[in-house]
Amino acid sequence: MTNRFLGPFLAGALLCSPFPASAIYFNFEPDPGTSQDAINGFVQAGNLWNVWLGDNITLNIEIGFTALDPGIIGQTSSSWLGPSYSEVVSALQSHATSPDDFSAYGNLQSGSSYSRLINYTSNNPNGPNSSIPYVDTMDWVGLTAANAKVLGLLGPSLNTDARIVFSSSFSFAFDHASVDPFSIDFVGAAAHEIGHVLGFVSGVDDIDTMGGAQPGTNFSSNMIDLFRYSTNSIAYGSGVTDYTAGNAYPKYFSVDGGTNAIAQFAAGKVLGDGQQASHWKDGLNLGIMGPTAGYGQTLNISTNDVRAMDVIGYTLVPEPCTAQLIFTGFAACAAALGARRRRT
Ligand SMILES: [Zn+2]
Incomplete structure (x- = not known):
């Protein structure tokens, strides 16, 4: 600064x-050979989130470098849980602290299941693998281990919660305050991957990549998908979410049941706009959870990012x-x- x-x-x-009394403790577990620059970069990336999030949990995250597909900067895999919708709603409501929380949870569908638009499934009544959406009912929710920990759905443990790997073939700048034009902002990129660990992951990517192969019952919505809407989905009923892949009708983040759009999501790498649905829409500067990073670009957490983390269960500080x-x-x-x- x-x-x-x-x-x-x-x-x-x-x-x-920026100095919360409690914060997430990121227990990074580096692969052998990981540079001190990279380890320090991860710590700084965790601190970027801790400016905003004040949850007293410990996350165990393996970190390392490996060969990734061309153009891929980093990848994250998390442990996942699938509690019932009722358990998730109850946990969210008991952790509600902010106006966004109260609004978002007040607009969640009531009962033990939720309705969502879905497409590209083997049991689509419009024909197997049809792009035409239909209303599907689901009674459980996918969430990352980190997201489960913050909601009390998973207790403290030494188990690995997630693994983040960066491509060994990119040039990285490890100083977040000074990213040269020929390098990728490592701290910002690490904060992006940590955002996925925290729970910014859409199940629409499963529909997008496995479309047609499986029935809708095999795809739960993830936590962030409980706040993913389109004008098409809410036309089917109050609070109906949009879990479809494809470009028809922009999908957006909303904290009032879909009435007001806060930020648009990406539509899918295969069937949508070419970017994974686990991101904001590309090219609109919506936040660190956008899908791409340019050389020389400093990546920072936006109010959109913070509001998304808030409603999926994290507590803002103070x-x-x-x-x-x-x-x-x-x-x-x-x-x-x-x-x-x-x-x-
Ligand atoms: Zn990403």
Whole structure:
């Protein structure tokens, strides 16, 4: 942080303390041979999230480098759980703290199952593998081990929660404050992958890549998909979510049952817009969970990213900030973010 940005940063800090009393402890477990630069980069990436998230949990994350497909910067795999929809809703409601939480959970479908639009399944009534959506009912939800820990659906353990690997064939800049034009921002990219670990993963990617091969009952919506809507899905009923692959009807993040769109999601690598659905829409500068990173580009966490983490179960720090964020202090918090974005 340079003096140049101290002003706006401190102005925001009055509302959003960057020094939370509790925070996520990221227990990174590096593969043998992982450089100290990379290990330090992961720690900084965890700290980027901890500016916003104040949950007192420990996450065990293996980290390393390997050969990945051309164009792939990093990859994340997580342990997954599949609790019932009732358990998930109850856990979310008992962790509701922010206005977004209360709004989002108040607009979740009631009962022990939820309705969603789905397509490209073997049991599509419009024909096997048809792109035409139909309404499907599901009674469980997929969530990452990290997401389960934060909601109390998984207790503390030494088990590995996730593994993040970076491509060994990219040039990385390890100084987040100074990304040269020929390198990828390692800290930002690591924060992106940690975002997937935390739970920003859509099950629509399963439909997108395995479409037609399996019935809809094999695909639960993931946590983030409980807040994935389109104007098409809500036309089928209040709070009906959109779990379809493909470009028809933009899919968006909403915290009020789909009435108001906050940010658009990507539509699918194979059947959609060419980007995995586990991301914001590409090219719109929506946040660190966008699907691509350019050489020389500094990647930073946006208010969209923070609001998504908030409603999937994380707690923003300190809580007064959350209320301020939504009602009166949004500009101040955004200014802190904006200041850091301009550091490029
Ligand atoms: Zn990603």
